[in-house]
Amino acid sequence: MLTRRLFLKSTALIGCSAAAHPLMSTATFAGAPGENRLVVIILRGAMDGLDVFQPYGDPDLAALRQTLSLGPDHGATDLDGFFALHSALSPLLPLWNAGQLSFAPAVSTPYRDKRSHFDGQDMLEAGTGTDLEIDSQQDGWLNRLLQQMPGQDSETAYSVGVAQMRILRGAAEAKSWTPKVNMDLSPQAELLLTRIYHDDPLFREASAQALEIVAGLSPDLPEAKRGQEHLELASFAANRLNGATRIASFSLPGWDTHAGQARGIERSLTRLSETILSLKADLGANWDRTTVMAMTEFGRTVRENGSGGTDHGTGGAMLMAGGAVRGGRALGDWPGLAEGDLYAGRDLMPLRDIRAYAAWAMHAKFGIPRAALEGAVFPGLDMGSDPRILA
Template sequence: MALTLDRRRFLSTLGCSLAASPFVTPMAFADMPSDNRLVVVILRGAMDGLDALQPYGDPDLVRLRPGFDTGPAGGALDLTGFHALAPGLADLMPLWRAGQLGFAQAVSTPYRGRRSHFDGQDILEAGTAGEVPPLSGRDGWLNRLLAGLPQATGRTAFAIGRDDMLLLRGEAPASSWAPDAALDLTQATRDLLLHVYHDDPLFRETAEEALLLSADGPDKRKEGQDKVEALFTFAAKQLSGSARIAALSIPGWDSHRNQANQLRRPYGRLAAGILRLQADLGPVWDRTTVLAMTEFGRTAAENGTRGTDHGTGGTLVVAGGAVRGGQVWGQWPGLAEADLLDRRDLMPTGDVRSYAAWAMRGLFGLDAAFLTSTVFPSVEMGPDPGLLA
């Protein structure tokens, strides 16, 4: 009886011995014919956009957050005379000065009301109009992007880790990989594996790719490198080759208490990851755009434990050599009580999906009608915010 085994199942079988930890963070990549690169970073846990990009020029910020150190007087770095950069992101200041870092303020997805991390992240990655997508048939907006590019070729689809990213889930071929998972095989075993599948084009290609990517895994990390930074190292290596899109995530942004300490590590990881891309991509950095987005913002006022709770409006971080940075995009709604959403949250004045749509239009020359009908159904792109140089 002939044995039929598809590529995903083949590598899933291999993955049983690879992903010993259930907390492996997956990454996803896709090949594209364009020379431009897009990196999407999901900041899981709801980053406090009013802390990352501090609107210290609004007098109500101090009223709402009397226990927080805010603005230049509190150690933040002045950006515009109205906005300041959180001290934890200070390493990114050279990018701001070089015009390779910017922020979109008061943005959100269409998700409202319940403020659930799980629902918020699903809606962010699905790119839908506010309702949680059904479990069956849900796909991600990056995958729909690939499906609309006839010349795009995806790597063989595979995922290693606890789960894959909804961003790239769908019918278009793409691949997932966790650099924490390594094929712990001797050289002789590797040679035997390739020999066994040498005459089978399906398995030979899959085995060769698995072994190649495994070689770029943890054994090749720089000594002392943080686990999340290692993801960016791996992403840069793929983007320096045939990959054109990378999607990954940074956890740890849920800051209900002692926010200053809670955010120190994720800020450091985000800054180090972006700078790792800049260093490792070399000249490719000039054609790269990084979008770091989160499922929703946090409350405008601090809570009783020096933290913030789940909110709505937040901040989009935009970086890269292809970016027209050194500026803050979007309309500022104000922090007066009457200006807040439900008298508690920063009022969204922009849709984070529209900024992503304009970035993809500029990077890959996509038609606006395709972006608003397929990639982000029903989104209103509005005027070009001018993200890209």
Template sequence: MLSRRLFLKSTALIGCSAAAHPMLSSMTFADAPGENRLVVIILRGAMDGLDVFQPYGDPELRQLRKTLSAGPDKGAQDLDGFFALHPSLAPLMPLWRAGELAFAPAVSTPYRDKRSHFDGQDMLEAGTGTDVETRSQRDGWLNRLLQTMPGVQSETAYSVGLEDMRILDGAAPAKSWSPQTRFKLSAQGQRLLAHVWHDDPLFRPAGEQAIEIINDDLARIEPAEGPARDAQALARFTADRLNRETRIASFSISGWDSHARQGPVIDRALQRLGTAILTLRADLGANWSRTTVLAMTEFGRTVRENGTGGTDHGTGGAMLVAGGNIRGGRAIGGWPGLAEGDLYAGRDLMPLRDIRAHAAWAMRDLFDIPRDVLERSVFPGLDMGENPRILG
């Protein structure tokens, strides 16, 4: 059965919030001219960038985090003598050495202080930089990007799980697909259902989507076994579309909310993220050399671990960048430090750059979108600043 927006009402009591729940995910796709490809992965639940890209060279880290992993001597992979990669992402080290993996530390959206998963994700995907309670613009920044590109049409937008992705909300049409959905319906049954829902404004679009998927070989994609099976299915589906007409894709990976026992929580999430990236690289083949992957989260987590071996909602986080056409093997941007006077509100990593600027420059260099269009229409009010030269 295809999931509908109304089922969101039933998710309010799941975990910290439905927005952070590991079973919720979604994906979107769009056509675009040219050969470059962009994949945006939304990491729902607030990924702890300090644990994924560990600044073990900062002397304050070990005092702030006495039990969480903190450098190569605890199994992390040294990157540059200052940062180390979480052990669960060790399979990505060949990408780092090949210049196909990078990260931007100390980044965030303009969202501050309230630290709500729903609001933070809403602002990340809307890309407006304005307060979620007062803004009138409800579409997503990928949809606004499409509207600035002549001749571009949204091919398909798939929602997996129970929630929709605001990032492609707007004038472009949307469809749904789940890697765990199985459709078996005869041609006669398809015609009968089409007749039944013909005049129903709610179920007709969903039914037509289901019929299209039934007749598409992609519906037969089978996920692998293990904790990363869904992430692999999402990535395989995405790669298949990108190997066709699709040039812009987005999906989400949830399960990053680590208030307690962060070790196993982030380990599972990182396995899923790593599997998704490696699956994209393998299945895209030659097209990997024209692909940029941006993995973004709604906000970071506190610099101090709490009493239950976890971390709480914070501010500054990190963005992972991958792809065959990036300038990898480096940290993109500066480091604010972890001393008491360097922290935001005395508790969080201080963000040095708006994460939207990194996304904007990637789109500028991938699709030749004018800077003023990006700052005015795609990310209204954004000052992109200096080009971080994410692409090679």
């Protein structure tokens, strides 16, 4: 079976591209008691939260970024006098104004310092509290959640993709289905595989091999369908959620922006915006009972690099949307961007474990006891105070 990790090794690449741009967006679905719906979107590649929710009110931002995250004077939309929304997410402004969109600006998993996409994504999906033995954690937090929910119907739990997402792996039964594989690298991925490695003979050859593999894996899709996979996935997820399914999870790739971030993140944010609005439209009345949580494996450096991009960091942002969300606000505190406020002198300091927001949502939506969430579902988690993210 061709996995993301095997793809990376087989092409001799030790960089980011394969992990940040997997072979396809996988998806999982599960039934649960009640009418509340949950959608978890994994943003693979480490989304730059500082560029999505731009803290233009922080006096230290301007010295750190010259072309990125510059606020309302450069096309972003002011949200609250401190944060501004990236222009590519402007179609979501009606959700913000309606109280159906919010974000947490300084969050992370417990993963620290190694900054590997593979390990960071594995920890995000496993929901563990340690990065020492990621490979030994065989199950995912959504699967452990299902084990805590009486009446969960395993017949409605599926994994769609080349391999089952770790987030649904575990004792709760789930079926899997493998469709045709689609590999469509984003512009920044091709940039990484060509220009950045151009002067290195080993990596230049590996890049060429990788692109050949990509071309061989791409199916003969109609041209009109290319670039629309996220919309088809959102529509399929909504169709399931309008039936017996209550929990859906899938991934959107394309967030690794080491170079040319302005172009790359605009494309990815457009896809995210379209995905959320497609869910809203297709869910109809069920949107009012839906919570969408978009998470990424880690953030990016606060300093813009010389290639107009950002590198792997620590603190990042989490987006929440849906009719069940108490939106129109930023959740949690802001750590600041002064030199002494940064993590390791280079990254946004995370102020809250991203798992805590997921756990409080599970508590509110499905009535899972706090003890079970801090023990069985998210081992080692201290949920802290209730952020009251749901209406």
